[in-house]
Amino acid sequence: xxxxxxxxxxxxxxxxxxxxxxxxxxxxxxxxxxxxxxxxxxxxxxxxxxxxxxxxxxxxxxxxxxxxxxxxxxxxxxxxxxxxxxxxxxxxxxxxxxxxxxxxxxxxxxxxxxxxxxxxxxxxxxxxxxxxxxxxxxxxxxxxxxxxxxxxxxxxxxxxxxxxxxxxxxxxxxxxxxxxxxxxxxxxxxxxxxxxxxxxxxxxxxxxxxxxxxxxxxxxxxxxxxxxxxxxxxxxxxxxxxxxxxxxxxxxxxxxxxxxxxxxxxxxxxxxxxxxxxxxxxxxxxxxx
Amino acid sequence: xxxxxxxxxxxxxxxxxxxxxxxxxxxxxxxxxxxxxxxxxxxxxxxxxxxxxxxxxxxxxxxxxxxxxxxxxxxxxxxxxxxxxxxxxxxxxxxxxxxxxxxxxxxxxxxxxxxxxxxxxxxxxxxxxxxxxxxxxxxxxxxxxxxxxxxxxxxxxxxxxxxxxxxxxxxxxxxxxxxxxxxxxxxxxxxxxxxxxxxxxxxxxxxxxxxxxxxxxxxxxxxxxxxxxxxxxxxxxxxxxxxxxxxxxxxxxxxxxxxxxxxxxxxxxxxxxxxxxxxxxxxxxxxxxxx
Numbered sequence: 001x002x003x004x005x006x007x008x009x010x011x012x013x014x015x016x017x018x019x020x021x022x023x024x025x026x027x028x029x030x031x032x033x034x035x036x037x038x039x040x041x042x043x044x045x046x047x048x049x050x051x052x053x054x055x056x057x058x059x060x061x062x063x064x065x066x067x068x069x070x071x072x073x074x075x076x077x078x079x080x081x082x083x084x085x086x087x088x089x090x091x092x093x094x095x096x097x098x099x100x101x102x103x104x105x106x107x108x109x110x111x112x113x114x115x116x117x118x119x120x121x122x123x124x125x126x127x128x129x130x131x132x133x134x135x136x137x138x139x140x141x142x143x144x145x146x147x148x149x150x151x152x153x154x155x156x157x158x159x160x161x162x163x164x165x166x167x168x169x170x171x172x173x174x175x176x177x178x179x180x181x182x183x184x185x186x187x188x189x190x191x192x193x194x195x196x197x198x199x200x201x202x203x204x205x206x207x208x209x210x211x212x213x214x215x216x217x218x219x220x221x222x223x224x225x226x227x228x229x230x231x232x233x234x235x236x237x238x239x240x241x242x243x244x245x246x247x248x249x250x251x252x253x254x255x256x257x258x259x260x261x262x263x264x265x266x267x268x269x270x271x272x273x274x275x276x277x278x279x280x281x282x283x284x285x286x287x288x289x
Numbered sequence: 290x291x292x293x294x295x296x297x298x299x300x301x302x303x304x305x306x307x308x309x310x311x312x313x314x315x316x317x318x319x320x321x322x323x324x325x326x327x328x329x330x331x332x333x334x335x336x337x338x339x340x341x342x343x344x345x346x347x348x349x350x351x352x353x354x355x356x357x358x359x360x361x362x363x364x365x366x367x368x369x370x371x372x373x374x375x376x377x378x379x380x381x382x383x384x385x386x387x388x389x390x391x392x393x394x395x396x397x398x399x400x401x402x403x404x405x406x407x408x409x410x411x412x413x414x415x416x417x418x419x420x421x422x423x424x425x426x427x428x429x430x431x432x433x434x435x436x437x438x439x440x441x442x443x444x445x446x447x448x449x450x451x452x453x454x455x456x457x458x459x460x461x462x463x464x465x466x467x468x469x470x471x472x473x474x475x476x477x478x479x480x481x482x483x484x485x486x487x488x489x490x491x492x493x494x495x496x497x498x499x500x501x502x503x504x505x506x507x508x509x510x511x512x513x514x515x516x517x518x519x520x521x522x523x524x525x526x527x528x529x530x531x532x533x534x535x536x537x538x539x540x541x542x543x544x545x546x547x548x549x550x551x552x553x554x555x556x557x558x559x560x561x562x563x564x565x566x567x568x569x570x571x572x573x574x575x576x577x578x579x580x
Contacts, residue, residue, distance in 0.1 A: 034375045084563045092374050093321050097511050098562035100504065104555030108548040219500075223382060230379050265390040268383035272368070275380040279372045 005135050006252045012141045012210070014248020015148040016203040018241040020221050021228035022155065023199035025240035027074075028229060029172045030192040033082050034092055036099035038225055039218030040077075040106035041197040045070040046204035046213045047114050053121045067201040074197025075190055077102060083186070103218060111215035120212035121205075144206050151202065152241055155195075159237070168192055220264070227271040233281025243282065295421055299489050301529050302424035303482050306431055308509040308521035310478030315507070316516035317439055318471040319451030320369050324381040325506045327388040328358040328365075328476040330498030332483025334392075334399050337408045337493055339484075345409035347423050350484040358480025359473045366469040373454070385500050392495040404494025411488040420489040427485060431478050436518055438474070447471050448516075508558055514568025523570055528554060 020042060027035045045066040052062035081098050159165035170178050171188045179185055228247055232239025247267045254266040307329060314320040332354035339353045368380035392399050411423050438444050446467045449457040458464050487493045513524025532550050
């Protein structure tokens, strides 16, 4: 029964990983920017939700504020950091270092103003009940799974049915042709950052309700999103989301074989193996070398 | 006060070695490793174990450390040969995260979180010496080797690979061997720094070899200027004197000094990448094209 418990826990964590990974993959796929500060959007969204709920706001207002903060952060970092760098043909490493710097600043500012250590939002949703003998499940589980399914469905519809979504996919495939057709790649990149960053907010809120937040959590989120994007295959949202789910399950299930402190190492072992043996990922087109 | 300054200078020399060797990988070979602290750690543990179990000789410890780090640098060279760009950064991040877990769990070799204590100080041929001259000597040797290597045909090959890998390969350069050698040189250098660090502190634990340390070393190289001989040293001195300098500012509460320092170097990294991507020492015109 321990195995089933761990599996369910893994699914819940994996659903949240899938959301953040889909956001990262959307941004990386459309704009080719390795958005290393993606985790910072998560941290900011999570703490916004935490503060608003401590201030007594109803959850939907707090949720809206949290989505807003994440979106604004995504737009801001593109406008003030990535765009100036890309203007002077910055290489990927320039972008990476700049994003890493932003991540460090956000982590420490949050640590200074919100305090260090774990903090969580207490809701009746996260109270576990026994559903099977020795298997405990909180309602948050269904919320996490349902929310990620709905959001992923909406995202897929947006990318395949809506004009802007189709344009985003075109930006990924051929930015020059896109510009030749009179579409603005800057506006579309902003859109990608806004949508991709907004996707982390629900994951951040649910994490705040379940395992809690700390100021360094963005780091972990960023590493997992990056790992999932690469394992899933760059350019494939489906792959990233699936790999995120898989990493969450692998981390949890590994706990029945090894100790807790190895959980994160399991994710990186998977990533390392993929990079060496199949750098194009599960669904990717071979393009790494 | 003298002891404080000597300590700071010794650490400065050790971090200069780290930054200078990482620069060989990042600046000359275009291998953007964020796992340099792993090899720093491997060297530190190797040096510490040699001093604890065999003889506390600085040269022997540094040699053992360089060997261990150099051989295990294969873990980094392997992904470097397979992928590049974002993928390699991701692979080295993965290596860094796994190594930290390994360092804190392999208790027989590394002492786990508690670390290794009572490491004897550096000795040369049985005579006790202070770390500073040894570290400065090692730094000088490494800088000289770097300068000579980068002017040799090997160095030119590396820079050619960095700028246009396919072109270098088409000209018959052995890309795989050159990359592997550059990584081995960089990691062996980090190992030497690790052995010196272990003997200087007389105590090592996993806290010194985390991702934060790797990023700090990377920031030193970037802020100073990649692909220059002196840039990494400038970066190392600036970033190391930052905490010492901030400690003297009265208006920052002492509990927040660490965070303020991190914010400053995070900001410095971001702003520098926006306005001067080649670093402080780097050539601006070169930086514009591909830094």
